Amino acid sequence: MEQSLTLKTEYGLSGTSLRFGAIAYGCWRFAGTDVATGTAKIETALESGFTLIDTADIYGTTWPDGFGEAEALLGDVLEANRGLRDNMVLATKGGIVPGQPYSSAKSYLIKACEDSLTRLKTDVIDLYQIHRPDLLTPFEEVADAFNTLLSAGKIRSAGVSNFTTAQTAALQHYMDRPLVSHQPEFSCAETAPITDGILDQAQENNMVAFAWSPLAGGQLVSGKAEAPHADKIKRIVPVLDRIAEENDVDRSAVALAWLLAHPAKVVPIIGTQTLERIRSSADALKVKMTRRDWYDVMEASRGAPMP
Numbered sequence: 001m002e003q004s005l006t007l008k009t010e011y012g013l014s015g016t017s018l019r020f021g022a023i024a025y026g027c028w029r030f031a032g033t034d035v036a037t038g039t040a041k042i043e044t045a046l047e048s049g050f051t052l053i054d055t056a057d058i059y060g061t062t063w064p065d066g067f068g069e070a071e072a073l074l075g076d077v078l079e080a081n082r083g084l085r086d087n088m089v090l091a092t093k094g095g096i097v098p099g100q101p102y103s104s105a106k107s108y109l110i111k112a113c114e115d116s117l118t119r120l121k122t123d124v125i126d127l128y129q130i131h132r133p134d135l136l137t138p139f140e141e142v143a144d145a146f147n148t149l150l151s152a153g154k155i156r157s158a159g160v161s162n163f164t165t166a167q168t169a170a171l172q173h174y175m176d177r178p179l180v181s182h183q184p185e186f187s188c189a190e191t192a193p194i195t196d197g198i199l200d201q202a203q204e205n206n207m208v209a210f211a212w213s214p215l216a217g218g219q220l221v222s223g224k225a226e227a228p229h230a231d232k233i234k235r236i237v238p239v240l241d242r243i244a245e246e247n248d249v250d251r252s253a254v255a256l257a258w259l260l261a262h263p264a265k266v267v268p269i270i271g272t273q274t275l276e277r278i279r280s281s282a283d284a285l286k287v288k289m290t291r292r293d294w295y296d297v298m299e300a301s302r303g304a305p306m307p
């Protein structure tokens with residue numbers, strides 16, 4: 001019988017002692033609730049093994065007025081539950097500026113990071129990421145901001161999100177320490193990181209590839225697929241459902257397992273706000289998927305057999 005693909009259960013950030021589960025919990029949709037409800041979500045994520053918590057300064061209930069709300073709620077959760085901070089790897093992002101739309105100027109990034117520290121009520125951010133590349137700041141200056149934050153002990157590691165491989169290499173050129181992570185959109189409906197070089201660069205440089213919207217923002221599971229993914233999702237869903245039935249798990253577990261099976265250090269960041277769905281996401285780690293199963297999903301996504 002064909003061997004199933006290995007799903008790793010834990011990863012680290014290079015150059016640090018930080019370790020975390022192979023699925024992460026994301027706070028994009030986290031704001032707009034009370035501390036007790038927020039605490040229940042974070043505790044459920046940690047208990048499920050999702051020990052990297054990803055947020056961003058821009059996450060809130062509304063755009064752009066909700067800037068800072070998700071970090072502030074997480075900060076309140078951490079303040080109310082003193083032990084929690086030590087049990088998580090805390091990741092956040094800065095660099096999207098309402099109305100501009102981006103800045104990675106050194107003075108801006110340093111202030112943005114300090115504001116995140118204040119809202120999160122913590123002394124140090126484990127992973128600080130630039131949310132989207134600012135096309136107007138020289139890479140040398142962006143690196144200077146990261147180098148300053150690292151050497152001041154305000155952040156333990158630095159990463160990028162929505163960067164191309166060339167932008168990442170240019171930034172790395174000026175960094176004192178390795179960039180430890182990418183964060184692209186990646187799901188069976190959005191497979192660009194497989195072919196645009198992001199996952200290759202992640203393997204080459206020992207970076208973690210955090211996959212945002214790993215269920216395509218819920219479209220893979222809700223039955224409400226929208227353009228540009230709708231046709232693709234119609235093809236993918238029956239394949240996921242077949243593998244789900246064989247493994248006695250739900251479709252979302254298979255969609256996550258498909259990401260975990262890639263040989264790069266892919267860490268899906270789940271975004272459900274439902275405690276039961278947070279817990280059941282851990283079923284992804286039980287999925288036994290063969291090479292043929294994996295390529296069946298890839299071919300359904302492509303809409304054509306592999307060449």
Ligand SMILES: NC(=O)c1ccc[n+]([C@@H]2O[C@H](COP(=O)([O-])OP(=O)(O)OC[C@H]3O[C@@H](n4cnc5c(N)ncnc54)[C@H](OP(=O)(O)O)[C@@H]3O)[C@@H](O)[C@H]2O)c1
Binds near residue numbers: 274
């Ligand atoms: N770097 C970036 O630019 C960027 C951009 C976007 C997101 N992110 C990160 O990625 C994280 C995850 O993104 P995401 O929230 O889009 O991830 P996702 O896990 O793909 O989607 C979560 C959404 O799917 C819904 N969902 C999950 N299971 C469902 C089911 N069985 N039936 C119906 N709906 C279901 C959830 O609703 P319920 O809450 O009702 O379960 C939630 O609205 C964010 O929190 C953030 O940390 C980063």
